[in-house]
Amino acid sequence: MAGVNDFAVRRRRMVEDQIAARGIRDQRLLAAMKDIPRHLFMEQALWRRAYEDHPLPIGGGQTISQPFIVALMTDALGLTGREKVLEIGTGSGYQTAILAKLADWVFSVERLPELSRKAQLVLEELKIFNVNLVVGDGTKGWPGEAPYDAIMVTAGAPELPQPLVEQLTEGGRLVVPVGQRGVQNLLRLTRRDGRIIQEDLGGCRFVDLIGEHGW
Ligand code: SAH
DSSP states (O other), rough: OOHHHHHHHHHHIIIIIIIITTTOHHHHHHHHHHHGGGGGGOOOGGGGGTTTSOOOOEEETEEOOOHHHHHHHHHHOOOOOOOEEEOOOOSSSSHHHHHHHSEEEEEEESSOHHHHHHOOOOHHHHTTOOOEEEOOOOOOGGGGGGOOOEEEESSSSSOHHHHHHHHHEEEEEEEEEEETTTEEEEEEEEETTTEEEEEEEEEEEEOBBSTTTOO
16 A cells, blocks of 8 residues: 555646646645645545546545546636635535635535535545535525635536526636536636626536536
């Protein structure tokens, strides 16, 4: 079994070869991804594959996203450290940990209680306390804490979940995969002067967003 130092070496290589090499420049983001032990967010049998360039299973038919996709989506939110962030699809909690390093506070919604519970344990073990994990249908957002400076959806939606757009602050950014089952376009929406600006960041592949404003 690889030791802690081996994992740190693998993480550094992951960031250099898969993320920096593909054009991600945000130094805070690169540092966070070198820092957070990604392997701890999956079962031990997968640890030796934890830093490879693809998604991996986390149970319940769900996956932990490919490291580059985590970087791309986080980069698209342009976090400075002051933001209140909403994440839909806690899953393993890995993306939650990265967001927590880069923003002020993260609210993260997961529909499967078992995944939320496991994610909570790992985040506590890593002493990441600026997060609130909740179980529910994230397609409705989390109105009680709205508005958010940044919202990230880590599952594929059939169309834009309108409640999320409504829960953005002025200047707020929403990153969400929208499209068919198994193949979507990653969209970034920015609320500016009461209008919504939409950009297409490219093709992607996520598990289904299941809920009232999802599949
Ligand atoms: N960011 C996670 C990705 C997990 S996969 C990670 O890297 O580990 C997407 C997650 O979205 C799954 O855990 C799935 O259960 C969850 N999900 C799907 N529909 C949801 C909904 N309506 N509300 C909250 N979570 C949802």
